[in-house]
Amino acid sequence: MKILSAAQMSWVDQQTMKDQEVSSLDLMERAATTVFDEIKQLYPRLAQYTFYIFCGKGNNGGDGLVLARLLDQQQAQVNVYLVDATDYSTANLANQKRLSAHLIQKISPDTQVHIPAGAIVLDCLFGYGLKRPLAEEWRSLITGINCCTGPIYAIDMPSGLLSDGPTAAEAPVIQADVVYTFQSPKLGLLMPGNSRWAKAFRVLDIGLSRSALEQVDTIFHYIDLALLGPFYRKRSKFDHKGTFGHCLIIGGSRGKMGAVQLALKAALRSGCGLASAYIPSCGYTSIQTAVPEAMVISDPEEEMITQFPDTRTFQSIGVGIGMGTAQYTIDAFKVFIMQGLDTALVLDADALNILAQDRDLWQFVPKGSILTPHPKELSRILGTWQNDFEKLEKVKAFAEEYQLYILIKGANSAIVTPDGTVYFNSTGNVGMATGGSGDILTGILTALLGQGYSSQETLIMGVYLHGRAADIAVQTLGVYSLLPSDIISHLPAAFLELEKQS
Ligand SMILES: NC(=O)C1=CN([C@@H]2O[C@H](COP(=O)(O)OP(=O)(O)OC[C@H]3O[C@@H](n4cnc5c(N)ncnc54)[C@H](OP(=O)(O)O)[C@@H]3O)[C@@H](O)[C@H]2O)[C@@H](O)CC1
Ligand SMILES: [K+]
Structure with a gap:
């Protein structure tokens, strides 16, 4: 299995939309649904659980909004914390509109959150789009999330962790128990020094274009039976x-x-x-x-x-x-x-x-x-x-x-x-x-x-x-x-x- 960089993932996403004639919104629905299926397997009686879903302004946040809708449809208790912004991605905005407004609470990077015992956290603040380490202003939100007693599931990447380069030990980063990463493991998830932020990960196949995946040239591979x-x-x-x-x-x-x-x-x-x-x-x-x-x-x-x-x-x-x-x-x-x-x-x-x-x-x-x-x-x-x-x-x-x-x-x-x-x-x-x-x-x-x-x-x-x-x-x-x-x-x-x- 190839290990792709953030730039390569983005290219494969784009190619998939062309090859399969699907929109970014379709792909987001598909990606979030694969995560939803995993979560449903872990917690079959969803209605008994409370989810705290933290969403950023990009497509990773969009994944979180879709997940919130799917969980809400199954009668799970859903609390969405969406980072306030003026430049949400198009698919993110579209998914905000598909979700009941009363479920969404706007937050800023320095919001202090308290997550009750037993709640499950979904981290959808940043995915492979994180371009630089998170600034200090994010520390209180990230620390508040990390203090929760329940499990933290990160979507695609633990927010704050860079996909392709070193992340400073003291940087604010979500400490994910499990990372559900799409299609390809990212280098950042494989480095032993990052293990406290990505304790385990699962690669989810979201059906990205096979031909695009074959075309991408990489020196990094993940060993599987294939x-x-x-x-x-x-x-x-x-x-x-x-x-x-x-x-x-x-x-x-x-x-x-x-x-x-x-x-x-x-x-x-x-x-x-x-x-x-x-x-x-x-x-x-x-x-x-x-x-x-x-x-x-x-x-x-x-x-x-x-x-x-x-x-x-x-x-x-x-x-x-x-x-x-x-x-x-x-x-x-x-x-x-x-x-x-x-x-x-x-x-x-x-x-x-x-x-x-x-x-x-x-x-x-x-x-x-x-x-x-x-x-x-x-x-x-x-x-x-x-x-x-x-x-x-x-x-x-x-x-x-x-x-x-x-x-x-x-x-x-x-x-x-x-x-x-x-x-x-x-x-x-x-x-x-x-x-x-x-x-x-x-x-x-x-x-x-x-x-x-x-x-x-x-x-x-x-x-x-x-x-x-x-x-x-x-x-x-x-x-x-x-x-x-x-x-x-x-x-x-x-x-x-x-x-x-x-
Ligand atoms: N493409 C698709 O169709 C699909 C994509 N999928 C999902 O999308 C994710 C990638 O989405 P994405 O490209 O929108 O990036 P994302 O991680 O949400 O963050 C981008 C935002 O972060 C910001 N930002 C960056 N660094 C920052 C910093 N240090 N501090 C503060 N802000 C910072 C940056 O803002 P900017 O710096 O550019 O102004 C931008 O607004 C991917 O991981 C997967 O989950 C799946 O749904 C499958 C379909
Ligand atoms: K994330």
Whole structure:
């Protein structure tokens, strides 16, 4: 799914009106009706609820006015607060006239509102038309709304949040529990730093012109099953284990052998033909016992890796998890990486920490390699950033310079490719924030790379399935109790979904 800028959304809206011969008013009715349907599903007995609907002067406010009419028709208690203006959009004015005048109360940006307990708020002050951060004069209205005890649903965007650029932390912005955004997720909804304003969002299909959507060119994409379908390979009965690659996980140190165990299990659950581990010898028995399907090669040293194996017979290699940064390990890793390998690697954890200490090493990392840093590892590599947008630019520059694929881990993890394309993930949940989740991702990615998927395909599919398995798992286990190993045991369900859709 494409992620469109405000300007692109506006262009697609215009094209839709031409292609489908509909007016702005029709489109507004359609958009607001999709939100109304969602709300009706959440609150089937609408007549029992009170809605506080805050409307601006543009088309986002117009959506709110339509919603007010639809809710009023279902006997919900409706209170509309419309920002007083002299320049309402045409569709906004038309919808004011369609609503009983007694329902509308005019307010100014500095009005102080008190919302009673139990009321539901619909935020329709600003959508993608917000061009600059809201001025101070809006603070009292926005703060009053944010103080409500009931849920806040924002239409298209939380008001005050910019769609395409950074919003200052102290800016007045609506804190939406759920954002119903039209047709395409907006960048501002995906940035982790904005999560207190957009706690969750749902993309609603409002039937905008397919051909216009296809024509829009964007470097930003949102990963869904439809994106995976074209490259997911179904298996034929003539395939055999040699077809699916032999993957190698290099990592582990005394006390951190579990990381390798998790990665191996995840790799085996992700369809690799053969899986091997290279580990310090103290882990030999535990890995052989815990993962009987895997093969183990051990370093001569007990507690840490001091040399790297010949990797030429393996189709894919994942390096770094649980490896530690003992000097012997650092020295051995440097020799390994400086030999000039011609296979893309999956690099995680301590492999990244070692590389981060010596910028000269990056030139030796095989082009097309996959890096999966968590935020701390990423800042060791790139330094600091002011906001998520700057972080993204820094990652893009680095990915291009060294021709690498970089995963920015977090809610809505983002994959950055060497040509600057960005794929945001749509799966995953807060239950994954437990040590070990990343080791599983390394296993999945190494397995997919070994099966012949390109680095880009590997990341899109691996990150999606990793999150999806966790999403399926929390349906029965909940976010508090989810263990990384539960992600592995739910990988089959995630793969099955993909198999069915392809
Ligand atoms: N197009 C369609 O047919 C459809 C559109 N749809 C809906 O329309 C929404 C987009 O509507 P929109 O373009 O009217 O913009 P909107 O977000 O309502 O705000 C614009 C107003 O805000 C003002 N303004 C801007 N920045 C400001 C600031 N910092 N501080 C103060 N004011 C500021 C700006 O005034 P200006 O600065 O230009 O004078 C302008 O008056 C979209 O999100 C979706 O909900 C759906 O119904 C589908 C059909
Ligand atoms: K809004």
